[in-house]
Amino acid sequence: MIKTVQSLAGDIGRMQRESGMVMATVASLADDELERPTRCAGWTRAHVIAHLARGADAMTNLATWAVTGQESPDYESAAQRDADIEAGARQSAADLAADLEQANERLLGAFQALKSGVRVRTLPTWPAGEIDAFSLPARRTTELILHHDDLGTTWELHEADPDSVLDAIEVYVRRLQGNPDSPGLRIIAGEGDEWTVGDGSFRIEGYYEELLAFLTRERVEEGLQYEGELPKLPPW
Template sequence: MNKTAAYMPADLNRLERETGMLLATVESLSEDEMRAPSLCEGWTRAHVVAHMIGLAGGLGNLVTWAVTGTETPMYSCPEDRDAQIEDLAKMSAAELKQELREATAGFQALAGQLRNTKLATEEVSLPSGPFNAYAIPALWTTEVLVHHNDLDTLWKLDEGDMDALEDALELAMAKLSKRDDWPGLTVITDEGENYTIGDGATTLKGGRDAIIGWVTRGLTDGLRYEGELPERPKYA
């Protein structure tokens, strides 16, 4: 994703909007609702919230890396990240809500530094490889959109900001293009984007929200295609 400092005001505004909507949904969940299954296989809603808490800290580390030039990985190791999610998911709903409020506020404060700071480095590293530091806010907003939908409440992806959905789609397509286990796809969105993955054998059409919903979780609402959908590997 080719982002620069010029994108920061708009990207940070979208970050604030989508984060606020996520927080509102999480605040509405009762203790029993927090323990209900999410759209993430094997995870409750509490696990999803716990993941977002950890992700806020992890992406905050990347902002620190970009601003200071001191290498600061997202997580010490995948095992520690997974253990943190399991530990946090055991907390009460009230505790999880407080942790999420604090984590997101901390990340937003750090992300704001990308607006005014000449970065020590404009490239950091994700587990998948190098990443543009100016795209960190868009990455967070993408995760917020996908995992807000994972909570399986009345909120749906089509309520997301259209430009935020555009970024989310671009990041998803970039991820798929680096993998050799995904079927060939031609993706044509109602908003005008066109992507080809592999040999482009299966054509998918729909709004950005519909494409993101299928790619990330296999949802077919609003998706248009001919024949049978190909097997969809797990999106991670």
């Protein structure tokens, strides 16, 4: 996934599209609907939405760091991140939706500022390692479409922009390539793209949304093609 200042306009546009679809879903949920479980083990819908809001704030810090050259605040501990999400998940449906919308607006402003250039191009993150500042909008879009799907509403991955799904696949393939516990994979998309992880010993084929569902959640959708037992992927 090679991103540049020239690709920002398209990437930010896709992020806004996916963000708008997420907000439409979130705004439609009543208080009791927020308590339902999701595809994220142990998390309700409220937890997922709170996670998206705090994730937006974290990316705002990174984008601001890239533009100003001033290092963002130290990363919170895992315990503090969990506490922030728990606190967010206790909000009403209306307050939680407003929290996410405001976080999205702050993030959009920070991403727009990237168009004027950056002082820090490579940023350290956890768990993705070092990332290109210009890849931030595509990475946010990845979070949006995956967690939108995790909510378990009527929205499905095939409703995302194909380029958004493609970027998400590449984000996760890069993580697999950098993880020594990843199995060897040859990943072939029906749309024509291909990726290799490790020695490429296990071949798996499918269209974008089928591949993404497996790579991110080990979910086997109809149409995914493989032989033998699917390998176990490392947790994120």
